[in-house]
Amino acid sequence: MASSQQQSAVEDVVILGTGCSGLTAAIYAARAGLRPLVVDGHESGGQLALTTLVENFPGFPEGIQGPELVDNMRQQAARFGARFREGAAEEADLSAQPLSLTVQGEEIRTRSLIIASGASARWLNLPSEKALIGHGVSSCATCDGFFFKGKPVIVVGGGDSAMEEAMFLTRFATAVTIVHRRDQFRASKIMLERAQANPKIQWITNAEIEEILDVGKQEVTAVRLRDTGDGRRWEMPIAAVFLGIGHVPNAAPFAGQLERDAEGYLKTRDYVLTSVPGVFACGDVQDRRYRQAITAAGTGCMAAIEAERYLEARGH
Ligand code: NAP
Numbered sequence: 001m002a003s004s005q006q007q008s009a010v011e012d013v014v015i016l017g018t019g020c021s022g023l024t025a026a027i028y029a030a031r032a033g034l035r036p037l038v039v040d041g042h043e044s045g046g047q048l049a050l051t052t053l054v055e056n057f058p059g060f061p062e063g064i065q066g067p068e069l070v071d072n073m074r075q076q077a078a079r080f081g082a083r084f085r086e087g088a089a090e091e092a093d094l095s096a097q098p099l100s101l102t103v104q105g106e107e108i109r110t111r112s113l114i115i116a117s118g119a120s121a122r123w124l125n126l127p128s129e130k131a132l133i134g135h136g137v138s139s140c141a142t143c144d145g146f147f148f149k150g151k152p153v154i155v156v157g158g159g160d161s162a163m164e165e166a167m168f169l170t171r172f173a174t175a176v177t178i179v180h181r182r183d184q185f186r187a188s189k190i191m192l193e194r195a196q197a198n199p200k201i202q203w204i205t206n207a208e209i210e211e212i213l214d215v216g217k218q219e220v221t222a223v224r225l226r227d228t229g230d231g232r233r234w235e236m237p238i239a240a241v242f243l244g245i246g247h248v249p250n251a252a253p254f255a256g257q258l259e260r261d262a263e264g265y266l267k268t269r270d271y272v273l274t275s276v277p278g279v280f281a282c283g284d285v286q287d288r289r290y291r292q293a294i295t296a297a298g299t300g301c302m303a304a305i306e307a308e309r310y311l312e313a314r315g316h
Pocket residue numbers: 122123124156157158159160161162164181182184185186187188244245246247288
């Protein structure tokens with residue numbers, strides 16, 4: 001833990017993460033008078049900050065831009081007294097009360113903790129991919145598939161996520177090509193067979209995307225593929241590239257302290273209770289099944305209510 005410094009006051013509630021779940025928890029905790037301290041996280045605004053138009057969040061009949069939605073939530077939380085600070089949890093000691101976190105080298109002590117640090121989509125890490133996120137490159141078919149109605153798209157990956165995204169996208173796209181780096185699939189048999197039976201899905205195996213075009217035009221027009229066997233390269237015109245190569249939960253600082261599943265997601269019972277009393281988890285860091293803004297908001301609300309009850313039961 002941080003070695004320094006004088007001991008800071010003990011917070012009632014610290015919330016890690018400023019995506020949909022963290023900000024909803026912040027609104028509820030702030031309205032309960034708990035003046036939560038909200039730590040931004042590595043990706044301020046969470047995954048919504050990376051999307052464009054959000055059309056499935058209830059209450060916005062014309063849709064709302066993802067960044068605007070999270071910004072509204074942030075302002076709403078601030079209005080009720082939530083305090084925000086930069087940084088992300090680097091280390092944690094949850095073995096005793098008060099709980100202790102290190103953020104930007106500084107120790108923060110708190111009676112309760114809401115972990116809403118989310119999961120980050122895995123990316124290919126190509127410069128062209130980064131430049132075109134929100135302009136035809138997406139990690140969320142549910143969010144962005146609709147924009148490619150009547151156009152051909154690619155889904156990258158060979159697991160269940162890729163199969164699910166590809167099948168979803170066949171509702172809109174003229175054709176969906178799954179590009180997978182091997183010819184063996186991680187996807188479950190049933191999902192793979194369903195995708196294979198879908199006439200709108202085409203397959204390119206043993207191939208990797210080397211570059212996504214066209215950064216200059218700020219839209220996806222094609223990809224350059226490379227055969228992983230013989231190294232042959234070719235270009236394929238396409239309107240969008242969806243990454244279905246998995247997510248990584250942002251739970252590393254809690255390794256060995258909170259129960260996690262085989263893939264690192266925090267395990268919860270009664271929706272948001274972790275294995276340590278006073279520590280709650282909400283949103284994508286504990287949910288690999290739904291991963292929607294609205295479900296993240298829902299569990300964020302639950303976590304704040306549980307934190308409030310936890311503190312109240314201990315006379316705070
Ligand atoms: P996953 O099973 O880990 O599959 C990831 C896929 O992406 C693999 O095929 C992998 O290729 C590929 N990949 C990873 N990094 C890559 C890279 N840099 N370049 C190219 N390809 C890359 O992840 P997932 O599909 O997200 O599934 C995660 C878990 O959630 C699984 O347990 C899955 O069953 C579950 N899930 C279930 C459902 C459902 O039942 N409805 C839906 C979605 C997910 P390699 O195979 O070569 O490693």
